[in-house]
Amino acid sequence: xxxxRVAIFGAGIMGSSxxxxxxxxxxxxxxxxxCDQPMAATSRWNEGKIHLGYLYSADPTLGTVRHLLPGGxxxxxxxSQLVDADLAEHSTTSDDIYLVHRDSVVDPASVTARFAAIDxxxxxxxxSARYLADVSDARTTRLTAAELEAIxxxxxxxxxxxxxxxxxxxxxxxxxxxAIAADGRVHFRGGETVVGAAPVNAESGTWQVxxxxxxxxxxxxxxxxxxxxxxPVDLDAGLDPERPWSHRYRLCIFARTRSVVDIPSAIVxxxxxxxxxxxxxxxxxxxxxxxxxxxxxxxxxLGEPKPLDALSREDFITSVRAGLEPLIPGxxxxxxxxxxxxVAGGFVFARGTGxxxxxxxxxxxxxxxxxxxxxxxxxxxxxxxxxxxxLAERLARELTE
Numbered sequence: 001x002x003x004x005r006v007a008i009f010g011a012g013i014m015g016s017s018x019x020x021x022x023x024x025x026x027x028x029x030x031x032x033x034x035c036d037q038p039m040a041a042t043s044r045w046n047e048g049k050i051h052l053g054y055l056y057s058a059d060p061t062l063g064t065v066r067h068l069l070p071g072g073x074x075x076x077x078x079x080s081q082l083v084d085a086d087l088a089e090h091s092t093t094s095d096d097i098y099l100v101h102r103d104s105v106v107d108p109a110s111v112t113a114r115f116a117a118i119d120x121x122x123x124x125x126x127x128s129a130r131y132l133a134d135v136s137d138a139r140t141t142r143l144t145a146a147e148l149e150a151i152x153x154x155x156x157x158x159x160x161x162x163x164x165x166x167x168x169x170x171x172x173x174x175x176x177x178x179a180i181a182a183d184g185r186v187h188f189r190g191g192e193t194v195v196g197a198a199p200v201n202a203e204s205g206t207w208q209v210x211x212x213x214x215x216x217x218x219x220x221x222x223x224x225x226x227x228x229x230x231x232p233v234d235l236d237a238g239l240d241p242e243r244p245w246s247h248r249y250r251l252c253i254f255a256r257t258r259s260v261v262d263i264p265s266a267i268v269x270x271x272x273x274x275x276x277x278x279x280x281x282x283x284x285x286x287x288x289x290x291x292x293x294x295x296x297x298x299x300x301x302l303g304e305p306k307p308l309d310a311l312s313r314e315d316f317i318t319s320v321r322a323g324l325e326p327l328i329p330g331x332x333x334x335x336x337x338x339x340x341x342x343v344a345g346g347f348v349f350a351r352g353t354g355x356x357x358x359x360x361x362x363x364x365x366x367x368x369x370x371x372x373x374x375x376x377x378x379x380x381x382x383x384x385x386x387x388x389x390x391l392a393e394r395l396a397r398e399l400t401e
Contacts, residue, residue: 003028006399007209007219009194009233011038014380014388015225016176020082021396023185030219031180032209036190038180039173042227042346043385045252047277047285048091048167050075050132050386052122054098054140057106057114058270058364065118067367071387073127073135078389079167083175090171091132092279097143097151097266099327100158105359106270108158115140115160122163132165139163151264153326166265168279169385170254193229196236197222203238203375221399224379228347231300239374244353244362247302249295251345252287253320257337263330270364272357274324276331284334288323289356291316292345298353313343351381371395 004027008015011033019029035041049055052072053065076087098115100108122128122138129136143151143159152159180186196210200218207222224233231241260281267275274288295305308316317335325332335341351368354361369383371391378395382388 004220004399006030006221006223007032007207007217008223008225010224010226010230011035011188011190012041012043012225012227012382012388013039013172013176013385014227014382014392015223016043016180017078017082017389018223018225018392018396019186020176020179020183021393022400023183025396025400027185027400029186030189030217031186032189032192032194034191034193038177038188042348044170044173045254045344045346046169046385047252047275047287048169048172048385049277050165050167051384052131052135052138052164053118054096054115054162054164055267055269056364056366057111057118058359059367060114062114062117062121063367064365065121067369068384068387069121069125070127071384071390073125073131074390074393075386076132077130078393079172082389083172083179085175087132087167090279091167092165092265092277094264095161096164096166097264098160098162099152099156099266099268100160101268101271101273101327102155102157103357104270105357105364111158111160111270112142115162132167133163135163151266151328151330153329155327156268166277166279166285168283194233196233197224197377198237199375199377203377205376207376220376222377223395224377225382227349227382228304229301230349230379230381234379235300237374237377237379239372239377239379241300242351244298245349245351246296246298246353246363248293248348248350249302249305249345250287250289250292250348251294251308251316251343252285252292253317254342254344255284255286255334255338256340257282257284257334258339259337261333261337263328263333266328268324268327272355273327274320276324276328276334286320286324286331286334288320290323291319302347308343316343317341349381
């Protein structure tokens with residue numbers, strides 16, 4: 001059987017994991033990315049939440065939960081398979097705390113009902129024992145008044161302990177980079193931006209990939225796994241983007257403390273607030289949405305913002321603390337104990353528009369991501385970090401069986 005030659009655009013978690021799955025199924029893969037190494041952008045710099053759907057309690061249909069759940073449950077075993085490593089030491093070890101803000105777009109009573117329904121869907125899924133922790137008996141619990149007072153500040157009206165976890169994305173990125181380097185059937189082409197693709201003859205046959213310098217190369221299959229920049233390439237390839245969509249660029253903080261800081265991973269919901277992830281007592285992710293959102297748009301592509309200078313970086317750190325600490329007072333200890341503080345982030349693509357502070361915004365839905373196709377050209381909307389491996393493994397099987 002002929003070994004197929006596959007071009008993949010974008011070496012984030014979707015493109016990189018697809019390259020590895022395809023290579024292990026016998027394909028010859030060329031992986032293009034504008035960065036000098038794989039996993040260098042958004043897939044490295046995010047909170048690593050492995051979604052089961054609880055964040056999307058503003059979707060009363062539970063369609064988002066049903067769409068996210070298979071990928072979230074499959075994430076840990078698939079990543080372990082790809083990088084041959086145990087994720088236990090590189091993920092959060094206790095359930096997330098969801099803190100409902102007084103200005104939440106979903107009130108506590110509705111959150112209670114939605115979480116109970118999500119619990120039921122999680123328990124019923126056949127892969128529920130394969131998550132980062134066994135969630136086959138998933139049951140959200142509401143915090144008592146005393147528990148809430150110990151964690152939350154003014155402005156928080158309810159709290160829930162939810163069976164979701166997160167992974168250290170920088171560790172995961174390093175493992176995937178190593179796996180790509182070790183696989184002789186994956187050829188990484190860093191510093192190369194693909195601008196278009198077209199069929200050589202019939203759309204179900206070979207396709208030609210085009211770079212800005214005019215260089216062209218032919219492949220049996222082309223997969224567009226770009227996160228930002230996917231839509232212009234789709235349009236060039238004859239695959240019209242489907243509205244609605246929006247692009248955002250968010251910055252967050254990655255801190256390492258001098259000593260162990262004992263605070264839970266917690267998110268203020270539902271709306272334009274923030275969160276903290278405690279990976280191991282010393283490594284933390286901290287965000288505050290109102291200052292972290294530094295660019296947004298609804299065009300085909302969003303330009304990358306300029307890096308913060310030293311003064312702007314310090315102002316950003318101060319503003320994140322000022323926004324989040326009154327709601328989660330314990331987060332102040334992360335800043336006080338920090339020996340290293342990085343400010344980084346990346347693009348967010350969504351099949352929705354509006355503000356997450358608006359109950360009616362379609363950004364509260366994640367039920368329309370997946371794969372679109374024109375002949376031998378495939379375009380992948382990853383949806384969430386947590387669904388990438390599930391989509392990649394399924395697409396790799398489809399292309400090589």
